[in-house]
Each structure stands twice: as C-alpha cells, then as structure tokens.
Amino acid sequence: MNKVKTGIGRRSFIKNVAVAGGGLIIGFNWLACQRAAEEGSEEMAMQMPDEWFELNGYLKVGDNGVVTIYSPNPEIGQNVKTSMPMIVAEELDVDWNNVIVEQAPLNTDIFTRQLAGGSQSIRQGWQSLRTAGATARQMLLTAAASEMDVPVSELSVEKGIIKHAGSDKSVSYGEIAKAAAKLEVPQEVELKNKADFKIIGTSRRNVDAKKIVTGQPLFGLDTYRDGMLTAMVVQPPAFGMVLKSLDAEAAKDMPGITDVFTISTYPEDMEKEWSDVAAFNNLVVVVGESTWQVMQARKKLNIEWDLNAELTKEIEILEKSAGMEDATGLESTEIHTRLLTEVGPRKAEVVRKDGDPEKAFKNAAKVIERSYTCPFLAHNCMEPMNFFADVRKDKAELFGPIQTPEFAENSISKRLGLAPEQIDIQMSRMGGGFGRRLYGHFLIEAAVISQKMGKPVKLVYTREDDMTNGVYRPAYHAQYRAALDANNNLVAFHVKAGGIPESPLFANRFPAGAIDNYLAESWTVDSNITFGAFRAPRSNFIAGAENSFLDELAEEMGKDPIQFRLDMLKRAETNPVGEENDYDPSRYAGVLKLVRDEASWEKEQSPVSRGVSAYYCHNTYVAQVLDMSLKNNQPIIEKVTCAVDCGIVVNPDAAKNMVEGGTIDGIGHALYSEMTFEDGVPLKSNFHNYRLIRHQEAPKKIDTHFVKNGIDPTGLGEPPFPPVQGALANALYKATGRRFYNQPFIKELQNEVPTELKT
Amino acid sequence: MAEFNVNINGKDFDIDADPTTPLLWVLRDHLKLVGTKYGCGIAQCGACTVHFNGAAVRSCQLPISAAAGAKITTIEGLSEHGDHPVQQAWLEVDVPQCGYCQAGQIMSASALLNQNPSPSDEEIENAMSGNICRCGTYVRIKEAIKKAANTQLS
Ligand code: FES
Ligand code: FES
Numbered sequence: 001m002n003k004v005k006t007g008i009g010r011r012s013f014i015k016n017v018a019v020a021g022g023g024l025i026i027g028f029n030w031l032a033c034q035r036a037a038e039e040g041s042e043e044m045a046m047q048m049p050d051e052w053f054e055l056n057g058y059l060k061v062g063d064n065g066v067v068t069i070y071s072p073n074p075e076i077g078q079n080v081k082t083s084m085p086m087i088v089a090e091e092l093d094v095d096w097n098n099v100i101v102e103q104a105p106l107n108t109d110i111f112t113r114q115l116a117g118g119s120q121s122i123r124q125g126w127q128s129l130r131t132a133g134a135t136a137r138q139m140l141l142t143a144a145a146s147e148m149d150v151p152v153s154e155l156s157v158e159k160g161i162i163k164h165a166g167s168d169k170s171v172s173y174g175e176i177a178k179a180a181a182k183l184e185v186p187q188e189v190e191l192k193n194k195a196d197f198k199i200i201g202t203s204r205r206n207v208d209a210k211k212i213v214t215g216q217p218l219f220g221l222d223t224y225r226d227g228m229l230t231a232m233v234v235q236p237p238a239f240g241m242v243l244k245s246l247d248a249e250a251a252k253d254m255p256g257i258t259d260v261f262t263i264s265t266y267p268e269d270m271e272k273e274w275s276d277v278a279a280f281n282n283l284v285v286v287v288g289e290s291t292w293q294v295m296q297a298r299k300k301l302n303i304e305w306d307l308n309a310e311l312t313k314e315i316e317i318l319e320k321s322a323g324m325e326d327a328t329g330l331e332s333t334e335i336h337t338r339l340l341t342e343v344g345p346r347k348a349e350v351v352r353k354d355g356d357p358e359k360a361f362k363n364a365a366k367v368i369e370r371s372y373t374c375p376f377l378a379h380n381c382m383e384p385m386n387f388f389a390d391v392r393k394d395k396a397e398l399f400g401p402i403q404t405p406e407f408a409e410n411s412i413s414k415r416l417g418l419a420p421e422q423i424d425i426q427m428s429r430m431g432g433g434f435g436r437r438l439y440g441h442f443l444i445e446a447a448v449i450s451q452k453m454g455k456p457v458k459l460v461y462t463r464e465d466d467m468t469n470g471v472y473r474p475a476y477h478a479q480y481r482a483a484l485d486a487n488n489n490l491v492a493f494h495v496k497a498g499g500i501p502e503s504p505l506f507a508n509r510f511p512a513g514a515i516d517n518y519l520a521e522s523w524t525v526d527s528n529i530t531f532g533a534f535r536a537p538r539s540n541f542i543a544g545a546e547n548s549f550l551d552e553l554a555e556e557m558g559k560d561p562i563q564f565r566l567d568m569l570k571r572a573e574t575n576p577v578g579e580e581n582d583y584d585p586s587r588y589a590g591v592l593k594l595v596r597d598e599a600s601w602e603k604e605q606s607p608v609s610r611g612v613s614a615y616y617c618h619n620t621y622v623a624q625v626l627d628m629s630l631k632n633n634q635p636i637i638e639k640v641t642c643a644v645d646c647g648i649v650v651n652p653d654a655a656k657n658m659v660e661g662g663t664i665d666g667i668g669h670a671l672y673s674e675m676t677f678e679d680g681v682p683l684k685s686n687f688h689n690y691r692l693i694r695h696q697e698a699p700k701k702i703d704t705h706f707v708k709n710g711i712d713p714t715g716l717g718e719p720p721f722p723p724v725q726g727a728l729a730n731a732l733y734k735a736t737g738r739r740f741y742n743q744p745f746i747k748e749l750q751n752e753v754p755t756e757l758k759t
Numbered sequence: 760m761a762e763f764n765v766n767i768n769g770k771d772f773d774i775d776a777d778p779t780t781p782l783l784w785v786l787r788d789h790l791k792l793v794g795t796k797y798g799c800g801i802a803q804c805g806a807c808t809v810h811f812n813g814a815a816v817r818s819c820q821l822p823i824s825a826a827a828g829a830k831i832t833t834i835e836g837l838s839e840h841g842d843h844p845v846q847q848a849w850l851e852v853d854v855p856q857c858g859y860c861q862a863g864q865i866m867s868a869s870a871l872l873n874q875n876p877s878p879s880d881e882e883i884e885n886a887m888s889g890n891i892c893r894c895g896t897y898v899r900i901k902e903a904i905k906k907a908a909n910t911q912l913s
Contacts, residue, residue, distance in 0.1 A: 077857025077894050205853045212858035213849045213865060214841040215794015215834030222793040230788075255760065255777070290788040291797075292780045382798050382806060382859040382893045431796075431859030432893050463799045653853055657899065661856050664895030687803035687891060696884035698897035 002191040004127065006135045049174070053181035055139050057110030058088055058132035061181075065160050065174030067094050070104035072111040073121040074403050075208075076433030078658060078717040080121045082207045083650045084129055087122075090199040091133030091192060094173065095159035101207040106405040106425045116403040116430075117438055117533065119618035119715025122650060126712055134189040136180075143180035144171050194648065194710055203653035208429060220400030220428040221460065223388040228456040229258055231449045232294045234284040235469060236305050238680030239528040240315070240330045243282045244306035251286060251300040256293030260286050260301070263448050265441055270414055275407040278441035279470030279530040285449055291460060311528045312680075318343075318526060330680035331528060333375070336500055339525045340373060340477040344498045348521035352507035354577045355517035357483075360492035364483035368556055372480075372545035374743040375674035377473035377534060378684070380692060383431020384466040389446035390456035395422045396447060401430035401437050408440040415444050416451060435533035439471050467690060468682040472675055473534035474527075476504040476541040480549040483517070488557045490568075491517060497542060498523035501531060504538040504545075509616065510588060511550070513581035514568035528680065535665065536718035539617040540725075544670060544743075547613035547726025552739060561612050561730070562596050565589075583616045587645050590707050591623035594643035598705045599625035608638050611730025615723035619714035621645040621707075624663065626699075626727035630735050633750055637667060637699040640727070642720060644704065647711035655716055660702045662720030668693025670725035670743050691744075763827040767792070768836025778824040783807045785823050786833060794834035794862045798891070805890030806859065808866040809833050815870035817889075834862040837869060845869045848907035856894035864890045868904045877908050 049062025059069045069085035085101045106114055113124050137157065144162040145152040154165045160173040211218055236242060248260035265281050266272060284303060288294040312329025319327030319335060322343040327335070361367060387400035396418055402408050405425045413420050430437060446459035461469070476499035483492035493515045497505040507520035534540060554564035566589055573585035592614050596602070601612070607629060614623035622645075627638045642659050649655045672691040676683045684690035729740045732749065740748055763774045765782075767790065774785055781800075786792040786809070795818055798806030802817040809818045810832035837843045845868050855861045864887070871878060871886040878886065883904050892900065 077855075077859075079856065203853075205850065206855055206858075208858065209850050209853060209855055210841060212855045212861050213834075213846045214837075215792070215862045217793045219796075219859060221797065224788075224791055224793070290784065292777065292784040292788070296777075296779075380893055382796075382804070382857065382891070384797070430857060432857045434893075463801075463804075657853065657856060657896070660898050661895035664897060665893075668895070686801055687799050688801060692891050692893065693895070694889075694891060695887040695897045695900065697888075698895070700880070700898075702898050 002193065003188050004131055004191055006131055006186060006189055051178070053177040055136035055177070055181060056132055056185065057107065058129070059092065059136055061136070061140070061173050061177035063174050063177060065172050066098050066100060067092065067160070067173070068100045068102055070102050072104045072114050073125065074114065074116040074405065074427045074430065074433070075103065076116045076403060076430040076437065078116065078121070079206060079651065079654045080116070081429070082204055082654060083122060084125055085207070086199050086204055086650055087126065087129040088133040090197055091130045092137050093157040093160065096199055096204060098160060103427055103429070106409060106427070108406060114406055116433055117435065119620065119717040119719060121715065123619055123712070123714045130191050131189065134191050135186060138186050138189050139180040139183050140173055140176055142183055143176045147171065147176065147179060200648065200650050201652065204651055206654065218429040219383050219431050220388065221383055221386045221431070223399055223428070223458055225388070225390070225456050228388070228458055229287050229289065229453060230291050230294050231285055231287045231446070231457045231459045232298060232462070233445060233459070233465065234286070234298055234301060234303065235280040235465065238305070238330060239279055239470065239677070240308055240312040240680040241305045242308040243284065244304040246284055247302035250302070251297040254293065254297040254300055256289040257297045258287045258289070259453065260284065260297070261452065263445065263452070265444050265448065266415070273407040273411050275404045275439050276411050276441065276444075277439040277471055277530050277532055283445065287449065287453060287457065295462070315526065315528055328679070329528070332678045333676040336475055336677070339500055340475060341371070344477060344500070344523045344525045345479060345496055347525070348496050348498065348523040350519065351505065351522045352512060352518065352520040352578070352580070354512070354515070355492070357492045357494055357517040357519040360517040361481065361483045361494070364491060365486040366484040367481060368484070368553060369479065369481045370549055370552060370741065372478045372548065372741050374476050374541045375676065376475050376529065377669060377673055378467045378675050378690065379434045379436035379471070379534060380467060380690065381430070381432030381434060381436050384463055385436070385442040385461040385469070386459055387443045387446035388456065388458045389443070389450040391416060391447050391451040394418070395424070397424045398443060398447060399426045400428050400443065400446075401433070402427060402440050402443055403430075403433050403435075403437040404440060408443050411440065411444055412447055416447060434535045435537065436471060439532050463687070464685045467685050470530035471532035472529060473540065474499045474502050474531045478504065478542060478545040480545070482549075482553050484557065490515060490553065490557065492519075493517070494519045495546075496521040496523075498525065500525045501527040502538070504542040506538065506542065508580045508582045510572070510583055511568055513576045513578055514572040516577055518577065529677070536617055536721045539615065539718070539722040540669075543613070543615040543617070543722030544725030544729060547615065547723060548729040548739070548741070551611065551726070551730040551733070562592055562601060565592055565614060587621050587707070588614065588616055591621045591643040591645050594705055594707060595623040595625050595641055598643060598703065599641035601625060609731050609734035611727045611732070611734060613723040613726030613730065615719070615726075617722060618718045620716060620719035622719045622723050624720070624724045624727045626724065626731045628731045628735055635671065635732065635735070635749070637697075639701040639703065640699045640724065642702065642704045643707065644716070644720065645707035645709065646714045646716055646719070647709065648713040649706050650713055652706070655706070656704045658716040659704045659720045662716070662718070663702055663724050664693060664698050666721040666724035667699065667728055668697070670728055671745050672697070674744050763823050765823065765826050765831060766829070767831045768833060774823060776823050778822060780823045781819050782809065782821040782823055782826045782831065783818040786818065792833050792835050796859055796862060798860070798863070804860070804863075805867055806863040808863040808890065810866060810870055813870065813873055815867045834866060837865065843869060844907040844910045845872065845903070848903040848910065852899050852903040852906060854896050854899040854903050856896055860890060860892045860894075864892065864900055868900070868907070872904070872908055872911060876911055878904070
C-alpha cells in the first residue's frame with residue numbers, strides 16, 4: 001500500500017481565477033493548433049470547456065475533459081513547467097494531450113516552496129504533486145461510483161475515462177467533474193505503484209515550445225501595459241563607491257523623459273530577507289516613454305561618485321594588514337590574487353579531521369601539493385534583470401522573472417508598507433536564472449519607482465548594468481595535499497580551501513570517508529563585491545579542483561583514475577571513516593562504472609585525449625568523460641559522455657537537454673569566462689569583453705545515460721555543471737602534457753600568463 | 760523625431776521615432792513585436808536577429824533610418840502558422856531551455872538555410888557562432904538545423 005495523507009483542505013484553491021484568464025486562452029489555442037497539426041486533423045483540436053471545476057489548487061477539470069494543471073515553481077529553463085505537471089497528470093490518469101499547463105501564481109496557502117534553486121523543484125515537489133493528482137483522481141472515481149451505483153473498487157481509469165469492470169458503464173472526467181467538485185477532499189489517498197507509470201518516464205515536449213519558436217510574449221521583458229513607463233537605474237561605477245551628487249537637468253530635457261530622481265532600495269532600518277542582496281543601494285533613476293529614449297537620457301546625466309568609506313575602510317585595513325602598501329579598499333584582481341593565495345589560507349580553520357593527518361604527512365615517503373583557483377563570474381542570464389510593477393495606494397501588482405517570489409513578497413511588503421494580501425506577484429518565464437534571480441533587488445527597485453511615479457513601470461537593466469551589478473560567483477582557491485607511503489599508497493589527504501568572500505569547501509564530501517587520515521580546512525576573506533549563488537554554488541569550483549587533483553594523484557600512484565576512485569569508494573562503503581559523510585558510495589560508484597562502460601574507457605582512444613571526473617551535489621550523482629583534440633591551440637571538444645543518477649527520470653529527453661546544457665555551461669565557464677576588477681570597477685561589461693562559450697566551441701556530441709534504479713527523483717539543473725570542469729582539465733593535460741590549475745584555462749593554454757599569477 | 764516607412768512581415772508601418780533608434784526597440788517598444796530579443800545591444804549575442812531583405816542582421820545595430828525601405832522579417836513573420844521547417848525542426852528536437860535566445864537562433868538558422876540549403880557542420884558552426892545560448896543548447900541547435908535542411912531538401 002502506498003497511502004499518503006493529502007493535507008489538502010477545501011480552502012486550498014486558486015482564488016484568483018482572473019490570473020489564468022488571458023494567458024489560458026492563448027496557451028490553449030497554441031497547444032490545440034500544434035496538436036491538430038501533428039495529428040493532421042482539425043477535429044483533433046480540443047474545444048474550450050464551457051465550465052471548469054477545481055478539484056484542488058493544482059488543477060481544474062473542464063466539462064469536456066480538458067484539464068488545466070498549474071505548475072507551481074518558477075521556470076528558468078530547467079523545464080519544470082513541463083515536468084511538474086507531468087507528475088500531477090500521472091497520478092490523475094489523464095491523457096497528456098488533454099492537459100493545458102498554466103504557471104501558478106504565488107500562493108503559499110496551496111503550494112510549498114515556490115522557488116527555483118538548489119535543483120530542488122522536482123525532489124521537493126514530488127510527493128505533493130503526486131498527491132494532488134491522486135486526490136483529484138479519487139474524487140472523480142468516488143463521484144463516478146455513486147453515479148453508476150457501483151463500488152469504487154470495481155472502477156478503473158484510463159486517460160480520463162472511468163470504466164466499470166462488471167458492466168459496460170463508463171463516464172469521462174469531464175462528465176463527472178461537476179459532481180466530483182462537490183465532494184469533500186479525501187484525507188488519505190493511494191499513490192500509484194511506480195511500475196504503473198505511463199507519463200513519468202516518457203519524453204514530453206516543453207509546453208511553451210510553440211510560443212518560444214514563434215516569438216510570443218513570455219518573458220518579463222516582454223511586458224507592455226497601457227500607460228506603462230520604462231525605467232532604468234544608474235549605479236555607481238565601482239564597488240565601494242556611492243552617489244555624491246546628481247545634476248539631472250540636461251537629462252530631464254531629453255525627449256520622452258518623464259522624470260529623473262534617486263531611490264534607496266533598502267532603507268537602513270528595513271529588516272532584510274536573505275535574498276535582499278544589492279551592491280548598490282542608492283541609485284539614480286531615469287523614467288521615460290521608451291527604452292531608447294531612456295538610454296539616451298542616461299548619457300546626459302552629470303553624476304559625481306564618492307568613496308563609500310564605511311565599505312572601503314574595512315577592506316583597506318584588511319589589505320594593509322596583509323602588507324599591501326598601496327591599499328585603497330577599492331578592490332582589484334591583483335589584490336584578490338594576493339588575498340586568495342597568501343592572506344586567506346593563513347586564516348584557515350579546521351572543519352574536519354580524521355585520524356592523525358599531521359603525523360601521516362610527516363612520515364610520508366612522498367607529498368604531492370597542488371593549488372587551484374577560479375575568478376569571479378557574472379551570471380549573465382540572456383534576459384537581463386527586469387521587472388514590471390504597478391503600485392497603487394492599497395495594492396501592488398508585480399510581474400516578471402524572479403526565482404524567489406515568496407521572499408520577494410515579504411520584502412515588498414516591508415518596503416512598501418503593504419500587507420501580503422495586497423501584493424500580487426506573478427512569475428513570467430525567465431530568460432535564464434542560474435541563481436542570479438534569487439536576489440530580487442530589481443523587483444523592489446521597480447516597485448519603489450512605480451510607487452513614486454504612481455504609474456505602471458517596467459524596470460530594465462541593460463547588459464552593462466546587469467554584468468557590472470555584482471552578486472557574482474566568488475573567486476575561490478583550493479590547496480590539496482596528499483601523502484603517499486613508500487609503496488605509493490595514499491595515507492593522508494588534506495584540503496584547505498577558501499574564497500572571497502565565501503569558502504567552496506564541503507568537508508564531508510568524497511573523498512572524506514575513504515581515507516584514514518583526512519584534514520579539511522576552510523577560510524574566507526571579506527569583500528565589497530556582492531556575491532550570490534551561481535549554478536551549483538561552491539561545487540562549481542571545488543568539483544573541478546578535486547577531480548583534477550585526484551587525476552594527478554592517480555597518475556602518481558600508477559592507477560587508472562576511474563579504478564582509483566572506485567577503490568576509494570569501496571573503502572567508504574565497506575569501512576567508512578567518520579559518520580558525517582554526505583554521499584552514498586554505491587551510487588557514486590554506479591555513475592563511474594556506467595560512464596566507464598558507455599565511453600568504452602578501457603579501449604585506446606587516440607587520437608583524442610580524454611579526461612574523467614565524477615561528483616555528487618544537489619542530491620544527484622554525475623560522472624563525465626570528455627574527449628578532445630587541439631587545433632591551432634584551440635580545444636575541440638569532440639564528445640562528452642555523461643552518466644547520471646538522479647533517480648527516476650521524469651521527462652527523459654528534457655532531462656538530457658539539461659545535462660547537455662550543464663555540461664556545455666561547465667566547459668564554457670572553466671575555459672573562457674572571468675570577471676576582473678581594477679579600483680573597484682568590474683572590467684567586463686558586455687559580451688565583447690566577457691567571453692561566453694559559443695556554438696563552434698561547444699562539444700560536437702554529448703551522450704547522456706541515466707542510471708535506472710526507481711529511486712525518488714532528484715534535480716538536474718546544477719549537478720552536471722561542476723564535474724565536467726575536472727574532466728576538461730584532465731583531458732587538457734592529456735592533450736598538452738601540462739596540468740591546468742587556474743581558470744579560465746584558455747589563458748594558460750594560449751600561453752598568456754593568468755591574471756592570478758601576475759603578482 | 761522623424762517619420763519612417765518600414766515594411767515588417769509584409770506590412771507597411773509609419774514609425775515616428777528618433778532616426779538613431781535601433782530597429783530592435785522600434786519592434787519591441789513601438790510595434791510590440793517582442794519576439795525579437797534584447798541581449799547585449801552591441802551585436803555580440805544575436806538575440807535580436809531579424810532578416811533584412813532575407814539576410815540575418817542584428818536589429819540592435821540597425822537604426823530605423825537604415826531599415827526604411829527594406830523588407831524586414833521578424834520571428835513573428837517567419838511563417839504564418841509557426842510551421843517554417845526550422846521552427847518545426849526546433850519543436851521536434853525540443854531545442855529550447857529558457858528559450859530567450861531561440862528566436863534569434865531560428866532567424867540566423869533560417870537565413871543560413873536560405874543561402875546554403877545543406878550546410879556542413881563547420882558551416883553551421885560558423886554561421887551560428889554569433890548567437891549565444893547561455894543555457895547551452897548548441898548541440899540541439901545543430902541537430903535541428905540539419906533536420907530542417909533535410910526536410911527542405913526532400
Ligand atoms: S541584442 Fe543585438 S546582438 Fe545582442
Ligand atoms: S535557451 Fe536559454 S539562452 Fe538559449
């Protein structure tokens with residue numbers, strides 16, 4: 001029996017039906033047209049129902065059998081808008097072709113964790129999505145049983161048609177929905193056996209695909225409303241600077257300009273949410289009729305900026321204490337390098353220790369020590385930050401791209417002095433997230449501007465605003481040491497890692513648990529530069545560093561790099577060191593074995609050079625083998641083979657798409673991308689000087705294989721991103737005979753001295 | 760301000776705008792044709808790609824004064840029912856992730872196939888490297904272009 005408590009009360013319905021209105025019809029028509037075209041017949045096109053019946057907050061059934069399923073979580077390209085409703089539809093036993101998907105509004109009465117982050121949407125939504133579908137199914141069955149006057153146990157459902165076993169009676173969901181909607185919501189329902197899944201585990205296309213390929217409005221930036229004004233902000237040019245004075249006369253005279261003023265996003269006394277991160281609090285705002293006019297007017301502003309002594313003072317003290325005579329508190333990449341390599345590591349504190357690593361290192365026959373670095377990164381979502389706000393005296397309507405609508409609602413409530421019930425936040429589809437849109441300062445800015453103007457406003461960041469606005473992936477450093485005995489056995493392992501301004505270390509991850517003498521140390525150094533979660537935070541560096549080191553270690557020990565890891569995992573499984581290890585050694589080994597087989601690891605591969613890597617983060621295991629060659633000193637990535645264990649794969653083709661994307665993104669950032677600074681100024685401002693991986697640099701082929709184990713699903717947005725950086729570094733070594741320690745690797749590859757080592 | 764007559768997706772429009780206004784912002788702000796995206800504004804990302812007399816151009820760098828008199832096609836006008844072979848291939852391969860770059864990718868891809876009905880892998884890579892996909896859908900983009908090329912040829 002697979003019974004679960006529903007926890008769904010009658011009040012758990014989407015009250016704001018108007019929300020679904022306009023979008024619903026458009027969404028419906030597109031889907032209908034698409035399907036009609038596919039089936040080759042106009043009759044196949046569904047008709048809109050005359051009446052909808054809500055069975056619970058996740059779905060409603062139309063009198064003709066069409067079902068609307070609300071996708072609760074923000075869609076940033078991870079495809080939850082398709083996969084979350086698939087899970088509901090599975091338990092509901094409805095024909096997927098009769099399903100319309102709508103983005104749910106923010107509604108914490110109905111939905112839990114409406115957040116895109118940590119690759120958790122599917123994992124944490126799994127139970128409630130299934131329960132919602134099963135609950136509605138049971139209500140429909142109960143209603144049908146009473147209408148047919150037969151026991152529920154004699155009924156079965158297929159694709160929304162309820163049939164009675166002992167007779168030829170049948171009724172469709174559409175016909176019985178009205179009666180079902182009058183029933184009490186059951187307190188307990190039965191979930192399907194996983195073996196009976198018909199939708200989960202089959203590939204279903206992105207529900208927004210047709211709108212995407214025909215250019216329909218979907219994104220926050222596509223919002224246009226009657227009477228809407230366009231706003232842009234101007235931020236200080238450097239981290240550690242603030243607004244001193246503003247002369248806006250010339251700008252105000254420019255055509256189409258409505259107003260120029262300054263705002264403070266977060267007043268000092270406001271209690272902030274964790275997501276309220278903003279490097280620049282006092283901003284100049286230009287409001288006007290159209291984007292281009294506002295852009296032109298911005299150029300006419302006369303602004304003076306000043307050092308923010310409060311911010312820079314502490315950094316200056318830190319720099320001076322590190323012997324930097326020329327310290328100003330305005331940071332540069334050069335200073336960061338010294339902080340990362342000299343100052344930071346001296347502050348390290350022990351976070352885990354097993355056995356007696358000091359003694360083991362002292363008695364070692366050989367000690368190998370290597371250090372790895374990576375630079376700051378900007379998220380660079382393709383759709384720059386933006387938000388629409390219409391703030392009136394007693395209500396605020398907000399629409400746009402945000403990964404944390406619930407936290408944003410709290411912040412808006414405090415900032416505007418409105419009750420949460422007076423605030424309506426709707427999520428648009430997002431042109432990427434990668435963690436950047438967890439931090440909703442732009443939403444507050446839009447709301448404050450709209451409040452001031454008393455008009456609907458769309459706040460738009462230019463690419464330059466977006467890229468130089470902070471909330472970066474931190475710069476990290478990791479030093480690894482390994483002690484070998486006279487027989488080349490690994491006897492101790494030491495990792496000391498830190499960053500500006502957070503540490504990438506996970507002390508309890510592999511290879512912790514596999515080595516008797518283990519030491520992990522962590523440190524951080526402060527900064528004026530704001531940082532935020534960036535696709536697979538911290539893992540996005542440490543996975544590559546660790547896997548590069550393990551590769552070098554395996555070579556030193558004369559072992560095959562996969563077998564070396566498998567041997568350690570065997571130890572962690574059969575006789576683990578410590579109790580805090582946060583990975584499952586057998587699943588870890590599982591992806592390594594799968595990638596070994598699928599990539600034919602043991603066969604000679606010349607002329608390509610290959611590297612392997614494996615990592616566990618965000619509850620998912622990934623191993624990758626990367627094959628490359630060099631042409632004119634430019635890496636040509638021939639193929640990446642990926643083995644993934646994320647449990648049940650809800651939507652296989654879309655899951656592959658995620659793995660491909662994470663893999664390309666991981667290669668791209670490790671190879672090409674960096675943000676650098678001088679005097680507090682971010683030196684990259686657009687794609688002419690900030691390099692992102694392009695089509696011709698991407699792998700020619702990506703082969704993805706999933707472990708089939710029937711375990712409840714975990715996420716895929718982040719896990720494929722970190723390990724591939726290690727596979728890349730290890731393949732580069734095979735191709736060049738040189739090890740790569742400092743990202744972005746292209747600089748070392750093409751013989752440029754990396755910024756990190758220039759000091 | 761000046762008046763410009765522009766032909767977009769087969770229709771003539773009289774646009775009242777500053778002559779320096781890029782076509783991108785005319786499409787989006789004036790005409791509410793929002794399929795053409797803003798990504799960088801400096802011809803580096805391809806999100807704003809449209810067809811200018813059949814050739815792929817970056818509309819963020821094309822002032823409205825230079826667009827006057829030309830035949831402009833945007834993603835909305837690529838086909839009447841969203842069934843251009845490139846759009847269909849995009850659906851079949853299920854290319855998009857976030858989807859933001861995809862209109863620009865499709866406009867670059869369709870212009871490529873107009874010019875070169877059966878491009879090699881290398882030709883695809885060269886033609887498509889001006890279009891950034893931050894989500895990393897490049898492998899699928901290539902697959903979809905090949906699929907569309909095959910459909911068009913057969
Ligand atoms: S917006 Fe025109 S190329 Fe990027
Ligand atoms: S699909 Fe997101 S940028 Fe290409």
